[in-house]
Amino acid sequence: MATINVGIIMNGVTGRMGTNQHLIRSIAAIRKQGGVALPNGDVIMPDPILVGRQESKLKALAEANGIGRWSTNLDEALADAHNQIYFDSQTTVLRAAGVRKAIAAGKHIYCEKPTAGSLAESLELAKLARDKGIKNGVVQDKLFLPGLIKLKRLVDSGFFGRILAVRMEFGYWVFEGDWQPGQRPSWNYRKEDGGGIIVDMFAHWRYVLDNLFGDVKSVSCLGVTHIPQRVDEQGNTYDCTADDAAYATFEIEGGIIAQVNSSWAVRVNRDDLVTIHVDGTEGSAVAGLRDCKTQHRVNTPKPVWNPDIPNPFNFLEQWENVPDNQVFDNGFKIQWELFLKHVVIDTPFPWDLLEGAKGTQLSELGLQSWKERRWVDVPELTL
Known part of the structure; x- marks a missing residue:
């Protein structure tokens, strides 16, 4: 049995939804249960790095949830090859810029909705992800x-x-x-x-x-x-x-x-x-x-x-x-587990950025x- 560590950039998790649903009840809960089990006996273990603007909040949140990585520098996190997934739960007006930058860095994308402030921008993100050949998903909890x-x-x-x-x-x-x-x-x-x-x-x-x-x-x-x-x-x-x-x-x-x-x-x-x-x-x-x-x-x-x-x-x-x-189980956690398996072993995940654009x-x-x-x-x- 092998443990597959997957680095996840979690941007915007100091907000209410990001903290409670995505960090505490999803990623931290998955880590506490021992990861996501795969059919062959391997285990996916999420390795998050918390990213945001306020150092004190990030540090406190990381310590409270047993997470050793946090940063106020998104560019450095994106440059780290260990981080395979970029997750965004910032406010809507900030999300598209973060997702666009992560796509350019070749990261798989998982984000909250609305995916952008306009349909044109939501479709642009979906096209960029498709053209880059990266896996992408939108929270549909x-x-x-x-x-x-x-x-x-x-x-x-x-x-x-x-x-x-x-x-x-x-x-x-x-x-x-x-x-x-x-x-x-x-x-x-x-x-x-x-x-x-x-x-x-x-x-x-x-x-x-x-x-x-x-x-x-x-x-x-x-x-x-x-x-x-x-x-x-x-x-x-x-x-x-x-x-x-x-x-x-x-x-x-x-x-x-x-x-x-x-x-x-x-x-x-x-x-x-x-x-x-x-x-x-x-x-x-x-x-x-x-x-x-x-x-x-x-x-x-x-x-x-x-x-x-x-x-x-x-x-x-x-x-x-x-x-x-x-x-x-918690709906956010279930979808996180599905997306992690989608990234690692290519199981189906139909809720992509194009589906997210439909909401916009x-x-x-x-x-x-x-x-x-x-x-x-x-x-x-x-x-």
């Missing part, structure tokens, strides 16, 4: 959530019959920062810094809809800035220049209609922070982050509209839980639909 895995299981089994419609509700109340600190960074609410819920979340909704139900064909979107001012991390009040809510309808191949509400200004009265309700001719399901429940046609109640009497049904009790039937495309078209107040078609993307 929600596909690995237990609730969505169960939902995909239902779709693949034919449980729904013909799928009619999808209704998605996402979001929660993000505090304004005056009397309680906000749960999200202030740049999320500034368009000039790459903020906005359409740019952030439509990149997710594209791969969720595409992979579960079919290709998105058109979009109608209305964005809103419900909270006009917030207070930043330094206690300063600032104007919100980006949308904090979006109300969209998508047409999906096969005639499926998806209605998707995304909001950082909504108080939650549902089972989870995101719920996906799917209706089909044979049955329906509602999935959250971890759970999924179903109602088959033979178990569907037969209500009659009559507001003059108390409701005789307890609708919420008339659903059955989909069993786990497997052990669910849908964000741009959603913003266009909002601006022009009309339906916009989603053309096929090719390199």
Whole structure:
């Protein structure tokens, strides 16, 4: 049995998502479990180097997670042949420059989404990676959530019959920062810094809809800035220049209609922070982050509209839980393991930079639909 050490440049992991999901719950967790086992008995051991701008943060983060390498010099990290993979979880406005530089250095690319601030730039990165002949991937973490895995299981089994419609509700109340600190960074609410819920979340909704139900064909979107001012991390009040809510309808191949509400200004009265309700001719399901429940046609109640009497049904009790039937690991960690195997032994990894560009495309078209107040078609993307 051989241990295959893979150097990984992790740029931007001092941020919330980079620290918690990609470093602590993914790379550090993989190292603690002894690496990624391969079919022949070999093991891939990730060897990260943390890269960023603040030396004190990098050093503390590295020490806390048993990592011996960190640097404020990206160029030096890219010049080190030991580092085979470049990972980027910086803010959106910084990501493309880092990825472009890493491609030029011949590193395999794995990055967060949106992959860039515009579709043109996202496609440019995909073309550069293809022409360089390097392996590349984009984080599409929600596909690995237990609730969505169960939902995909239902779709693949034919449980729904013909799928009619999808209704998605996402979001929660993000505090304004005056009397309680906000749960999200202030740049999320500034368009000039790459903020906005359409740019952030439509990149997710594209791969969720595409992979579960079919290709998105058109979009109608209305964005809103419900909270006009917030207070930043330094206690300063600032104007919100980006949308904090979006109300969209998508047409999906096969005639499926998806209605998707995304909001950082909504108080939650549902089972989870995101719920996906799917209706089909044979049955329906509602999935959250971890759970999924179903109602088959033979178990569907037969209500009659009559507001003059108390409701005789307890609708919420008339659903059955989909069993786990497997052990669910952290979704970010699962995809990291898949990408590491893709790099080392060339196993398939379909979520590349072109797939990431599709998310940027849908964000741009959603913003266009909002601006022009009309339906916009989603053309096929090719390199």
